[in-house]
Amino acid sequence: MERKKVVIVGNGMVGNKFCEKLKQKINDLEIIVFSEEPIRAYDRVHLTDYFKISSIDELFLLKNEWYLENNVKIHLDDPIVAVNRLKKEVESQKGITVNYDYLVFATGSAPFVPPIPGIEKEGVFLYRTIEDLDLIKAYAAKAKRGTVMGGGLLGLEAAKAMVDLGLEETAVIEFAQRLMPRQIDDSASMLLQQKLSELGLTCLLQKSTSQLLGDDRLTGIAFQDGSSIETDLLVISAGIRPRDELAKKIGLDVGERGGILVNAQMQTSDPVVYAIGECALVNDMIYGLVAPGYEMAEIAASHIVGEEKSFKGFDMSTKLKLMGVDVASFGDAFISEPYARTILLEDRNKGIYKRLNVSKDGTRLLGGILVGEAASYNMLLQMVNNSLPLAEHPELLLLGQQSESKSASAGLEALPDAALICSCEGVTKAQICDAVITGHCENADAVKKCTKAGSGCGGCVPMVKDLVNYTMKQQGKYIRSTICEHFDLSRQELYDLIKIHELKSYDHVLDALGRGHGCEVCKPLVSSLLASLWNEMILGKGNDVAQDSNDRYLANIQKGGTYSVVPRIPGGEITPDKLIVIGEVAKKYSLYTKITGGQRIDLFGAHLNDLPFIWEELIAAGFESGHAYGKALRTVKSCVGSTWCRFGLHDSVSFAIRIEERYRGLRAPHKIKSAVSGCIRECAEAQSKDFGIIATEKGWNLYVCGNGGSKPQHALLLASDIDSETCIRYIDRFLMFYIRTADPLTRTATWLNKMEGGIDYLRNVVVEDGLGMGEAWEQDMQLLVDSYRCEWKVAVENPEIRKRFVHFVNAPEEKDETVRFDSFRGQKKAADWNVSTY
């Protein structure tokens, strides 16, 4: 029997998905694809990434071999120009004719180009295909000012890309009175505008363009209100128009405002002809998103193989995917009184706007808008889509992540099995849980491989992760964090074993407790444990090659391969003479100098070869290593305190110096920072540190487990009104407890957050000595304090170690000639990465 033939017009995202789905369902069909574009289907959703990536390979949706292996014939760069529906035959531009049993239109859409005088000028671009982006990129190189017409999702994405391309000024013009008019309301738009201007984007609203200016080349835009702007480049993103021209020509029914009319099975007015994706008009709607397009592909493919499925409409919720700008809109975003109750949260200071629309009886969430903070988007969307009952105080949903994460597992539990988690690939909660339970997928990547969830727009990945963890916990699976393929142990187990066996080098540890040859995960971890336990010079015993890069050269590596030099300046106190030495050294070795956020001075841009010489001079002047490169004590900041300050209760500088000198060089699971403030005004910011000390009338208050960084957290009070000796004893215990039990690369704040019993338990261990370890830990600490030596002093004095600080072993005098600097405000800076970033 002759095999039936399916011809597909268009190899965009949806046409491609259709091929894949059809192949999965049935094998004895002949599939022939015609594509207008010169390359096979790529990920249009991530088109903008094309500016950043090195090759288009990363964007292709299927490997080239897929088409070959599956026997799907694809004609690139050859659009269909005619169809004879009586003979069931298509004809391509290059003159190929093929007959079909089923014909599928997946012709997508084209950007709408408004009929404005001057639109044909050089410098006007669209934003839809790889070719468009190539043209824009080439033109942007000589342009200064860019403008995007249209402030919708796509327009904003294009505009951000202009900024990233390095255009000096970028503006968005929008006809409506707000940005993203179809997704968000006026207040949300105001906040969004503010965020975008921080990114360097100007927004011009309520602007209707009357004319494009310039002779052949675009030079500006005139508006109907009489104003105008200058611009060299214009990207049009004013909406889309379905590509229905061919369908219209061959007499298929199309909608009044465009789009190929289809029924719920995706059949056009000719039952053997289907239309899917952005060219299809279904339920009076054009769906301009990829997820509904994939659903249409599924339905059409099912129908062809005789399964009955129908298109039931699709959720149009979206999240803007610009770095640094969280905007999401879901469900019915605009419904308001009297049809719903609106709950609003607006924090202009933090730049957060949230709106939730709740049913009048307060039982269900109908939709909403999030700007500035959209971490809860996935969960809220699920609540809408699955009509989950609302708790008594829906306003709590507006609060930040903390309250959400507590309710996260309750939320996941409430989701029905059929809840669609990944709408691009149509993966449900049940399928993901099943992948974890029966498919033994233990992380989001494994689930992605097994179910494809998260491989489309990627928006659901955080939720997939939560689901994996939730399911594993439900299964009673102990999430035991072993180190890597070389050590089947947790960090704490390894710590205890190294201590018991008194192992002192990485190789000995690997031979005794591990297998294989180590890697970049276990080497630094073991090195850190060895340092925490024995405090021997970290570059000795062949351990240098097991140190993280910065530790190995006792300096932080920078762009270009040079290093920074950070001498310790305890408590931030420094004499004029020492300042002069730093200045002289910096001048001699031509280093960029900067006051750091940690109250000391960083000297950047040192060649590897120069490091020992620089340190030799600094050490001679009484400096020592600041361990800015190590997972070790960094700085103990101080405020000026009672020696000068009229409010100072105690001498905070002296105490800070004492603390810094006690714990200098102490290696830990992560870096540790401290500060001492002379009174409750807290000028040293002690409450943002791993341990912070604040003077009181009667002594010191000791705070622990604070953190700056990306998730700032205030430190918690551990003990109050204690004297200096007690304070130091508590810190000894606190630090040893942390060093012994924290996971690798875990700051004290995160360590505490994971600790059962929290601060009360910690207080019990440290202050009340609940584990009876207090004395032992104080002794351990004293051992480390007594064995301290400045690493740099050892390094410059030991010829074996010192000789490693060269770039070429066979030309030790020569510096790396590829290192480049640019001059910058009277100093220098590292030249940019050697590759273009787009």
Added chain:
Amino acid sequence: MNTQIDMKWLKACRIEDAIENGGVCLKLNNEQVALFYFARRNEWYATQNECPHKRQMILSRGMLGSLGETPKVACPFHKKTFALDTGECLSGDECAIKTYPVKVENGSVFIGMTA
């Protein structure tokens, strides 16, 4: 194998100049070459010194390790890893690095390069 024809063994350094279980950088033929002595496996490898990710002259300062049986080096900058035997990138899609043959004779290390 045409490439074999014009390959020359260039003297790189003495064995003791190399670092056990680590890398050193050499200037050979006006190129920067990273030489690794994987002492735990008693194997020698040479590759280009430039990391293809951000084109940094740095791989010789990278950390050695193994992935299953494959010997690898991790770049100090962003920890992309590359197989030392084939040069293949083991993390993500960076392009592969060049590798060169190494031999050790009479206490000296030689690297095979085409002129």
